[in-house]
Amino acid sequence: MDRNELADFLRRCRARLAPADVGLSQGARRRTPGLRREEVAQLAGMSTDHYTRLEQARGSRPSRQMLAAVARALRLTGDERDHLFHLAGEEPPRDRPDTEHVRPGLLLVLDRLTDVPAQVVSDRGDVLAQNAMDKALHGDAFARPEAERNIAWRYFTDPSARELFPAEDHDRAARAAVADLRATLARRPDDARLAALVRRLRARSDEFSALWQTHEVAVRRADVKRFAHPVVGLLELDCEVLLSPEHDQRLIVYTARPGSESAERLELLRVVGFQQFAR
Template sequence: MNRAELADFLRRGRARLEPSDVGLAPGARRRTPGLRREEVAALAGMSVDYYTRLEQSRGPRPSRQMLTALARALRLTEDERDHLFHLVGEEPPRRDAASAHVRPGLLLVLDRLYDSPAQVVTDLGAVLAQNALAKALVGDVLTRPPRERNLTRRFFLDPAARALFPPEDYPAHARDHVANLRAVAAARPDDPEPAALVAELRAESEEFARLWEEHEVSLRRPGTKRFLHPVVGLLELDCEVLLSHHSRHHLIIHTARPGTESHERLELLRVVGTQDMTPTEAVG
């Protein structure tokens, strides 16, 4: 591990970013350019002390999960992310369509959608990134262990994950999850990840196993979703699904039609934010 080079790389990466680049308010005039250490630490989900020690060449060896979080927080390109891993003596993640690395441009779009809940999700349903309003609506998924960030797995295996949907909408959500997973699994016959998820859900969920046998196929499509937020109440939101440069990363955006009660409630959620109303469960 090259601590000096790592510290310099982190400092330079932090200095080149403005708050608006990562979805933060500019705030008061800054003495030096770039983000503050505490802002990078918050974006990466680590303590300020831990990040400060990394920049001072005295921190412990970061885990692969921590390196991935730092790459996302600093909006690194794939080349820069690989360099970060090399500085720590780690092999970079695979460069393919299944990569969990979200391109900086897509993260910038995500951050600019301040008035609409939005998140980046893989074709298998793994949440890779969320903006602030998405966290306020459905919870901060990225605080969970990687295995628990998959929306399809949680919908069928964690009863609490359905708490933000009206019960009468459960059957439609279940069918959508199963139909999407079947389409993805068929498109990636040599990839063990979809097959493993299917096998797990067929073994653990009778509902999933029954729906799987019906052989319905449908990829994620735009539509309307209803959310039961514990504070602002019922929201009926239009769901748009946009593809990134490869079809395995989806940008999912929820919007409310102006003039509706849902629009007023979504605006209330945006104003209040996550101060005291973050749901304990995260769904999508």
């Protein structure tokens, strides 16, 4: 691990970012350009002290998970992410059709969506990035262990994950999740991680196993979803799914019909999300 080079690289990457580049408000006048250290730490889901130590060339060796989180927070390109891993003494992730490194273009769009919930997910269903409003809607995926950030895994193995949806919508959501996984596995039959996810789900959930046997196939696209949010109440939201050129990453955006009761509740959720992210 080259602590000095790592520290210098992190400082320079942080200095080139403006708050608006990552969906933050400018706030009070800044004495130096770029993001503050605490803002990068917050975006990466780590303590400010830990990140500061890295920039001061005195931190402990970061984990691969932490390096990936810092790469997302600093909006690094694929080459820059690989450089970050090398400086930390780690082999970069091997590029796969379902790479977990969110493309800067998708993050750029995500950062500018400040008044609606939005998230980036892999076609396997792993949550890769969220804006503040999506965390207010779905909860912070990055506060959970990595294995529990998969949408299908949580839906079929964690009863609390279903509490966000009205009971009468549970069956429809379950069928859609399984059909989407079916379509993805057909496109990438050699994807070992995806195949392992399906095996674990079939072993863990009788419901998933039964639905898998029906062999329904449907790629997740635009839809209307209802959410039974514990704070703002029932939300009926239009769900738009924007695909990356390789179709392996998806930007999912949730909006409410103008003038509707859901639009009013979505605005309340915006306030809730802002308060959570500002803590």
